[in-house]
Amino acid sequence: METKDIKAFGTEAAEAPLKTLDIKRRAVQAHDVEIEILYCGICHSDLHSARNEWHGTMYPIVPGHEIVGRVTKVGDHVKNFKVGQLAGVGCMVDSCRECDHCKNDLEQYCDEGSILTFNSPDKHLGGHTFGGYSQSIVVDENYVLHISDKLDLAGVAPLLCAGITTYSPLKHWKVGPGQKVGIVGIGGLGHMGIKLAKAMGAHVVVFTTSLSKFEAAKELGADEVVLSTDPEQMAKHSKSLNFILDCVSAEHNIDSYLNLLKVDGTLTLVGAPMEPLPVTSFSLLLGRRSFAGSAIGGIAETQEMLDFCAEHNITADIELIGVNEVNDAYERLLKGDIKYRFVIDMASLK
Ligand SMILES: [Zn+2]
Ligand SMILES: [Zn+2]
Numbered sequence: 061m062e063t064k065d066i067k068a069f070g071t072e073a074a075e076a077p078l079k080t081l082d083i084k085r086r087a088v089q090a091h092d093v094e095i096e097i098l099y100c101g102i103c104h105s106d107l108h109s110a111r112n113e114w115h116g117t118m119y120p121i122v123p124g125h126e127i128v129g130r131v132t133k134v135g136d137h138v139k140n141f142k143v144g145q146l147a148g149v150g151c152m153v154d155s156c157r158e159c160d161h162c163k164n165d166l167e168q169y170c171d172e173g174s175i176l177t178f179n180s181p182d183k184h185l186g187g188h189t190f191g192g193y194s195q196s197i198v199v200d201e202n203y204v205l206h207i208s209d210k211l212d213l214a215g216v217a218p219l220l221c222a223g224i225t226t227y228s229p230l231k232h233w234k235v236g237p238g239q240k241v242g243i244v245g246i247g248g249l250g251h252m253g254i255k256l257a258k259a260m261g262a263h264v265v266v267f268t269t270s271l272s273k274f275e276a277a278k279e280l281g282a283d284e285v286v287l288s289t290d291p292e293q294m295a296k297h298s299k300s301l302n303f304i305l306d307c308v309s310a311e312h313n314i315d316s317y318l319n320l321l322k323v324d325g326t327l328t329l330v331g332a333p334m335e336p337l338p339v340t341s342f343s344l345l346l347g348r349r350s351f352a353g354s355a356i357g358g359i360a361e362t363q364e365m366l367d368f369c370a371e372h373n374i375t376a377d378i379e380l381i382g383v384n385e386v387n388d389a390y391e392r393l394l395k396g397d398i399k400y401r402f403v404i405d406m407a408s409l410k
Contacts, residue, residue: 061184062087067409068194069383070122074112077387078193080409081120085198086184093141093204094133095149100192101126101218101376102402104248104309107390109179118179124192125151125177126220126403128213138201146207148366150220151356153177153189153199165358167203193383195409205363208370215375218248218401219366221356222376226253226305227365228357229328230260233303237261242297242304244288244317246273246280249307249330251377251400254280257305259372265297267317276399280377294320299347307331318343318351326350376401382408 063084071078088094106123108114127149131141141147154175155167162170175181178191190197207216226249235241241262243253250266257264258281266282268274269289277285286293297320304317309331317327318339325347329337339351357365369375378401381389389402 063185064196066195068122068190069386069404069409070120070190070193071110072120074110074117078110080383081122083120083122083190083194084185085196088133088135088198089184090135090137091200091202092135092198093131093138093147093201094196094198095127095129095147095204096132096196097127097129097192097194097406099128099214099217100124100404100406101221101378102386102389102393102404103218103221104393105221106191107393110390116179118188121179122190122193123178124194124404125149126217126222127177127192127197128207128217128220129196129406132196134201140206141201141204146209146213148205148207148216148220149177149192149197149199149203150205150224150362151177152359153180153203154183157202165360167358168356193386193404193406193409195406203359205359205366207366210370211373211375214380214403214405215378216366216369217403218252218376218378219369220362222248222252222401223256223369224357224362224365225249225330225355226307227256227368228361229305229330229352229354230256230303231361232354233326233328235260235262235303239263239302240265240300242267242301242317242320243282243307244304244312245307245331246277246400247307247396248376248398248401251280253305253307254282255374256368258282259368259374265301288316301325304328305330309333311335311337314338314351315340315343318349321347321349323347324349326352328352328354330354376403378403380405384408
């Protein structure tokens, strides 16, 4: 298959810093869209994968799955995209398209495993897929999203992972007006959760371990902020929440949050702590509560989320950086020193 050489930013080893690399993209096929990448967000999973912390990383790796850019070429059979339009790519670039989940717009739960934007087997070129820290990407149009030109494009990039990861469970558990919804943690995910739950009409209560984040949570739209380390403040919300979106990726006490749920309430995890989280049976039994999880969202739902954000003027709060700042950004990410998402200006990749 014909290929095109492009520049990317990635690494050849877990211990090595990221640097400029040369990679190949396939030539545009009948159903493909080629996108010049303008912005790419930095997700925690980029860092975990680059450093092989979740194991199974194939090197060289080019991370990045919060991609916004402009269409530069389309294949002969492409129906929904035209050269010059804005386009986005999130965490997936393909899936089997035949299993029940793919047929029901749940490609993220494909039985065969969806093809992720980076570090998945590349069925076209062999080897593995390369992500958005790069000049361009070629993706089947069925896995490409339309991006509104109404919003700040750099701020839109994180919607492709952090946005859909929080939107999908809020929708699935039918968050809306008249409900009290808890958001645990104010990071890349949590800050999107606050904005989206608020826009859906819920009364939003934010839980944080840090007094210093109270103001920030209010600015993001929180109706109330609770210091989760203070048992008295926690007790005030006992058995009062309809739904909790838990965005924390570190060890934390799930029971103390389950006990804030009303009867039939659900706590859904979107953070990914490495260690198992203990749950006391009675926290679930007494109140018929559910402890659930959720992973990104399907392609149709991702488009719905992008349209919702355009309608409600929602973008991520970001810090725009050049590729040469990515290694420093990873260190700052580990310290939580970012409000709330780094986005790379891909014009800086030469
Ligand atoms: Zn991500
Ligand atoms: Zn499938």
